[in-house]
Amino acid sequence: MCIIIMKMKNYTNKNLISFKQVDEYDSSSVYAPLVNAMRSYKENPCTGFHIPGHNRGQGVLKSFSSLIGMDALSLDTTDEFDNLGTLFPSTGAIDEAQKLASDAFGSKRTFFLTGGSTIANLALAFALTRPNDKIAIGRNCHRSVLSGMIISGANPQWIMPKKLDDWAIYGALSPVELREKLENDSNISLVWVTNPTYEGVVSDIEAISRVCHEFDVPLIVDEAHGCLWNFSDVLPKPALKCGADAVVHSLHKTGGSMTQSSMLHISQNSRFDVHKVEHALKLLHTTSPSLLLLTSLDAARAYLSSRVGRSAIENAIDNALYFRERASKISGVKVLNALSNVAFDVTKIFLKVDGLSGKRLESILELDFSIEIESASDEGILILSNIGNTQDEFDVLLNALEKIASSNYPDLAYLEGIKFMPLTAPRVVMTPREAYFSKKERVKKEDSIGRICAEVIALCPPGISVLLPGELITKEHLPYLSDFCEIDVLVK
Numbered sequence: 001m002c003i004i005i006m007k008m009k010n011y012t013n014k015n016l017i018s019f020k021q022v023d024e025y026d027s028s029s030v031y032a033p034l035v036n037a038m039r040s041y042k043e044n045p046c047t048g049f050h051i052p053g054h055n056r057g058q059g060v061l062k063s064f065s066s067l068i069g070m071d072a073l074s075l076d077t078t079d080e081f082d083n084l085g086t087l088f089p090s091t092g093a094i095d096e097a098q099k100l101a102s103d104a105f106g107s108k109r110t111f112f113l114t115g116g117s118t119i120a121n122l123a124l125a126f127a128l129t130r131p132n133d134k135i136a137i138g139r140n141c142h143r144s145v146l147s148g149m150i151i152s153g154a155n156p157q158w159i160m161p162k163k164l165d166d167w168a169i170y171g172a173l174s175p176v177e178l179r180e181k182l183e184n185d186s187n188i189s190l191v192w193v194t195n196p197t198y199e200g201v202v203s204d205i206e207a208i209s210r211v212c213h214e215f216d217v218p219l220i221v222d223e224a225h226g227c228l229w230n231f232s233d234v235l236p237k238p239a240l241k242c243g244a245d246a247v248v249h250s251l252h253k254t255g256g257s258m259t260q261s262s263m264l265h266i267s268q269n270s271r272f273d274v275h276k277v278e279h280a281l282k283l284l285h286t287t288s289p290s291l292l293l294l295t296s297l298d299a300a301r302a303y304l305s306s307r308v309g310r311s312a313i314e315n316a317i318d319n320a321l322y323f324r325e326r327a328s329k330i331s332g333v334k335v336l337n338a339l340s341n342v343a344f345d346v347t348k349i350f351l352k353v354d355g356l357s358g359k360r361l362e363s364i365l366e367l368d369f370s371i372e373i374e375s376a377s378d379e380g381i382l383i384l385s386n387i388g389n390t391q392d393e394f395d396v397l398l399n400a401l402e403k404i405a406s407s408n409y410p411d412l413a414y415l416e417g418i419k420f421m422p423l424t425a426p427r428v429v430m431t432p433r434e435a436y437f438s439k440k441e442r443v444k445k446e447d448s449i450g451r452i453c454a455e456v457i458a459l460c461p462p463g464i465s466v467l468l469p470g471e472l473i474t475k476e477h478l479p480y481l482s483d484f485c486e487i488d489v490l491v492k
């Protein structure tokens with residue numbers, strides 16, 4: 001406790017300096033306390049005898065330090081030193097940065113995380129669900145939600161989102177079906193939905209939230225792919241403004257922070273106990289959070305809130321519209337554009353080329369055109385129009401697509417009979433936790449049909465499950481199991 005007080009005291013002194021530095025260091029005059037504190041840390045090095053042992057880059061392989069740069073290594077520290085604050089409990093510059101993020105997103109409390117949105121989902125499940133609690137969950141949820149169910153022992157009650165069959169992806173979740181579910185089972189104590197889908201399909205979260213409020217059931221929205229929405233009126237309305245109780249944001253996915261950094265928000269009128277969530281995070285989160293990652297969250301929040309950042313989002317939207325219009329005119333290319341009753345985040349562009357599977361198209365783009373896209377599925381590919389992309393880059397992609405669509409690229413024979421996007425409805429025999437901790441054996445996948453699965457099978461991306469512990473394995477699953485020779489099943 002003593003140490004914490006001292007740290008806070010020291011921090012306060014330095015904080016005065018960092019306030020003065022705002023204009024000097026941040027051209028858009030947006031205050032980023034953690035960025036400032038890290039600058040101060042870098043410019044005032046101490047003689048260090050502590051973790052991390054490389055001591056500001058002195059103890060690492062030369063080719064590694066020249067690769068990533070001594071600047072990055074000298075900033076590789078955790079939350080124990082030098083007036084940077086601590087994450088749990090939240091103090092100093094870290095605390096201030098979290099509060100600014102909370103203001104920017106309009107939450108009651110925002111937690112910075114260095115274990116991705118995975119740790120947010122695990123902590124929410126751990127904090128808010130108990131063994132056998134019935135939780136209504138969209139089946140297109142990320143595997144981290146399922147891992148959470150294994151940890152807590154809760155009993156998922158699946159809601160199947162609509163399917164966009166021509167595109168082999170999930171569509172939106174129906175508020176009407178959710179209402180039926182809640183009407184039919186008064187024991188459902190929580191609703192957990194993913195929005196948008198990985199491919200950018202948007203559910204009506206306002207309507208879903210209204211249903212949840214009507215039945216007084218709290219709502220978690222895994223908005224991992226929607227963190228930009230808060231900063232643009234053109235993009236869909238963020239769940240924090242639609243009545244959700246907790247919202248998960250992978251800032252590192254599209255918000256410009258560094259890989260693995262995420263935020264978990266508890267909304268202003270949340271029915272959840274913030275302290276419960278914080279306790280769960282304390283139990284699950286690393287005790288050595290990377291200050292580089294935390295600082296990148298502060299920087300991302302400041303950037304997205306700034307005039308420059310907002311215009312970067314506008315550019316991303318304009319580029320997406322520019323690309324969508326031109327790509328739709330290329331013969332043989334089909335872009336998933338507005339369909340009746342289907343809303344989209346325009347910055348996520350799903351398209352296909354006649355005669356090619358998504359996986360084949362992805363490999364042609366990569367091997368023949370040096371273009372990396374976000375992901376590929378059975379039917380198409382996912383392209384993200386990001387805050388870091390330029391229109392010129394979209395022209396490069398348009399040229400490549402024109403060439404591919406007018407050539408005779410054959411599809412790959414080995415991909416026949418293989419599927420990637422699991423759209424199968426589960427046949428649940430027992431809860432994920434019950435099956436996970438039951439006696440298991442490993443069998444050849446061909447011999448697993450008719451057996452009960454004992455492991456999570458959900459390949460990333462998008463991390464949507466093919467099979468979960470406790471679900472019956474059927475012939476329908478085989479095309480999705482090409483990466484597996486053997487599977488864990490329950491002993492008969």
Ligand SMILES: Cc1ncc(COP(=O)(O)O)c(C=O)c1O
Nearest residue numbers: 115116117118142194222224250
């Ligand atoms: C919807 C969704 N939620 C959560 C996660 C986990 O996020 P992270 O990779 O930041 O741990 C992902 C990852 O792809 C995701 O797509």
